[in-house]
Amino acid sequence: MPRRIDNNFNTEPTIKDVSQLYDVLTDEEKEKVLNNHKVKHFKKNDVIYQEGEIPDSLLCLGSGKVKVYKVGFGGRDQIVRMANPTSFIGYRAFFAEGPHVASAVVIEPCTIFYIPKAVVYELLESNHQFSLNIIRSLAQELGFSRYRTVTLTQKHIRGRLAESLLVLKDIYGLEDDGVTLNVYLSREDLANFSNMTTSNAIRTLSTFVNEKVITVDGRIIRILDIETLEKISKLG
Amino acid sequence: MPRRIDNNFNTEPTIKDVSQLYDVLTDEEKEKVLNNHKVKHFKKNDVIYQEGEIPDSLLCLGSGKVKVYKVGFGGRDQIVRMANPTSFIGYRAFFAEGPHVASAVVIEPCTIFYIPKAVVYELLESNHQFSLNIIRSLAQELGFSRYRTVTLTQKHIRGRLAESLLVLKDIYGLEDDGVTLNVYLSREDLANFSNMTTSNAIRTLSTFVNEKVITVDGRIIRILDIETLEKISKLG
DNA sequence: GGCTCGTTATGTTATAAAACATAAATCTAG
DNA sequence: CTAGATTTATGTTTTATAACATAACGAGCC
Numbered sequence: 086m087p088r089r090i091d092n093n094f095n096t097e098p099t100i101k102d103v104s105q106l107y108d109v110l111t112d113e114e115k116e117k118v119l120n121n122h123k124v125k126h127f128k129k130n131d132v133i134y135q136e137g138e139i140p141d142s143l144l145c146l147g148s149g150k151v152k153v154y155k156v157g158f159g160g161r162d163q164i165v166r167m168a169n170p171t172s173f174i175g176y177r178a179f180f181a182e183g184p185h186v187a188s189a190v191v192i193e194p195c196t197i198f199y200i201p202k203a204v205v206y207e208l209l210e211s212n213h214q215f216s217l218n219i220i221r222s223l224a225q226e227l228g229f230s231r232y233r234t235v236t237l238t239q240k241h242i243r244g245r246l247a248e249s250l251l252v253l254k255d256i257y258g259l260e261d262d263g264v265t266l267n268v269y270l271s272r273e274d275l276a277n278f279s280n281m282t283t284s285n286a287i288r289t290l291s292t293f294v295n296e297k298v299i300t301v302d303g304r305i306i307r308i309l310d311i312e313t314l315e316k317i318s319k320l321g
Numbered sequence: 322m323p324r325r326i327d328n329n330f331n332t333e334p335t336i337k338d339v340s341q342l343y344d345v346l347t348d349e350e351k352e353k354v355l356n357n358h359k360v361k362h363f364k365k366n367d368v369i370y371q372e373g374e375i376p377d378s379l380l381c382l383g384s385g386k387v388k389v390y391k392v393g394f395g396g397r398d399q400i401v402r403m404a405n406p407t408s409f410i411g412y413r414a415f416f417a418e419g420p421h422v423a424s425a426v427v428i429e430p431c432t433i434f435y436i437p438k439a440v441v442y443e444l445l446e447s448n449h450q451f452s453l454n455i456i457r458s459l460a461q462e463l464g465f466s467r468y469r470t471v472t473l474t475q476k477h478i479r480g481r482l483a484e485s486l487l488v489l490k491d492i493y494g495l496e497d498d499g500v501t502l503n504v505y506l507s508r509e510d511l512a513n514f515s516n517m518t519t520s521n522a523i524r525t526l527s528t529f530v531n532e533k534v535i536t537v538d539g540r541i542i543r544i545l546d547i548e549t550l551e552k553i554s555k556l557g
Numbered sequence: 558g559g560c561t562c563g564t565t566a567t568g569t570t571a572t573a574a575a576a577c578a579t580a581a582a583t584c585t586a587g
Numbered sequence: 588c589t590a591g592a593t594t595t596a597t598g599t600t601t602t603a604t605a606a607c608a609t610a611a612c613g614a615g616c617c
Contacts, residue, residue, distance in 0.1 A: 155467060157475045158557045159575095165467045181460035186468065209449055209456075216452040217445065223459035224417035230466040231391060231401045232422065237474050238516045239393045242574070272595065280474045282575060287596060303583090303595095321394045395605090478604070508565065518605060523566060539565095539613095 098147035100124075100198045103171045105222070106145065109214040117207070123199040133174065133189040133197065140179040142199040146170050149195030150257065150268060154277060155187045164278040165230070167192075167268070169256050173222065179205075180219065192270070237280040240321040246289045247318035249279040250299070254308065262307075269304035293317075334383035336360075336434045339407045341458070342381065345450040353443070359435040369410065369425040369433065376415040378435040382406050385431030386493065386504060390513060391423045400514040401466070403428075403504070405492050409458065415441075416455065428506070473516040476557045482525045483554035485515040486535070490544065498543075505540040529553075 100122055101107050107115065127133060133151065134140065146168050153166040165187055168174050178185040209216050236248055257268040276286035293299045298314050300307045308314060336358055337343050346354065363369060369387060382404050389402040401423055404410050414421040445452050472484055493504040512522035529535045534550050536543045544550060
């Protein structure tokens with residue numbers, strides 16, 4: 086497989102990049118956040134948190150890529166979210182004040198900011214715009230989750246996989262060439278994101294290649310014909 | 322079919338009953354809400370809101386029962402929520418500041434309180450505990466939605482229907498006899514809640530009756546053996 | 558009382574997708 | 588550089604569930 090391009094090699098992120106948080110704070114609040122957060126680095130396949138753990142900090146993904154998945158019944162996992170910078174991760178459990186009900190694992194090397202619970206709750210109290218941002222994030226993610234429930238239960242395999250590729254494009258974008266999906270998942274992850282077996286993900290990817298909708302080179306996927314891909318996604 | 326019992330015949334609800342809202346307000350804020358809300362009544366099968374509409378008020382269900390569903394691809398609807406008093410409805414779209422992506426229809430006669438957008442945003446600004454309640458609600462509902470995504474995609478028909486019956490029991494409870502589900506859905510609604518065809522909902526209900534797990538009398542469902550029902554739900 | 562329409566019930570057939578079975582290709586570690 | 592493990596690929600069989608087809612039942616209406 087060709088080398089992956091590291092888009093962040095020259096820009097080590099800081100918590101100031103988390104605009105959802107930092108942009109709405111007063112100078113005093115910014116000071117508090119800057120002095121009261123930790124930075125951790127994770128490498129590929131590291132576990133960031135696991136189902137059952139109780140969160141004690143709010144986590145922001147500064148750089149890298151993360152999958153969030155629930156362990157299913159027949160052994161198959163369901164990826165419920167693919168997170169991109171700079172968004173909060175594990176924040177659903179944090180704000181529900183309960184345990185994580187999914188696990189987060191690194192797809193691409195990550196920088197993660199940890200803001201202690203007490204600090205976050207002080208911010209929620211002092212800064213209603215921050216609260217509004219959290220509310221809006223949760224509301225949008227709930228909308229996405231319900232949409233996915235319907236598509237994952239009702240669309241056929243081709244539609245589900247096509248949709249997943251389009252969702253990944255929306256989340257991570259394309260590389261400079263305008264066709265290469267800027268995320269490299271195993272067939273198994275792709276299957277777990279699309280609610281199908283790994284075999285069927287492989288098979289269906291192959292048919293997309295045969296139909297000249299995409300090309301596949303290892304884990305690198307190039308979208309050749311996005312209109313057709315959207316049509317496949319729509320028709321189910 | 323026997324007469325349905327109206328649990329609210331002697332208690333017309335008011336907005337003061339919406340504890341998630343009213344209990345955290347200051348006297349001044351209570352006054353504002355009391356003077357600035359509308360009450361509407363709906364009868365069975367009425368549409369409260371529809372996919373695509375833009376919400377301009379926050380809605381609270383004072384009494385009654387509501388189904389929230391998304392129109393699927395193959396014509397089959399997916400019920401994404403069954404709402405009970407006294408909870409907010411349609412609030413996901415309201416707080417995401419976008420259109421409704423699902424429709425809400427009355428299952429049992431409803432009283433609904435409408436609080437105008439401007440008033441809600443004033444409250445969010447002045448009362449951080451109210452914001453926290455909204456955040457917690459959304460976070461919990463997102464957790465439920467993701468859980469359902471996994472069960473609806475991975476459990477088999479029996480497991481899905483068993484789980485739906487248990488979820489309905491958790492939401493609406495049982496009648497005084499301790500066995501009768503306190504909600505009366507058509508087989509079609511039950512199917513749309515459980516991601517299956519109406520035929521299969523009918524068929525599977527019958528097998529549960531044969532196995533003496535439940536009894537069915539029209540739309541009245543009695544849970545005879547909840548341990549077995551939980552086992553069926555767990556095993557998929 | 559008989560009629561119509563929506564709902565419930567049940568049997569049969571078709572099919573999408575899982576499960577199973579190998580094998581080839583690729584990566585990883587010693 | 589080789590050996591083992593993991594991932595990808597592809598063909599075959601099995602099965603869960605949708606789709607289809609009637610029919611019985613019940614509620615509301617003339």
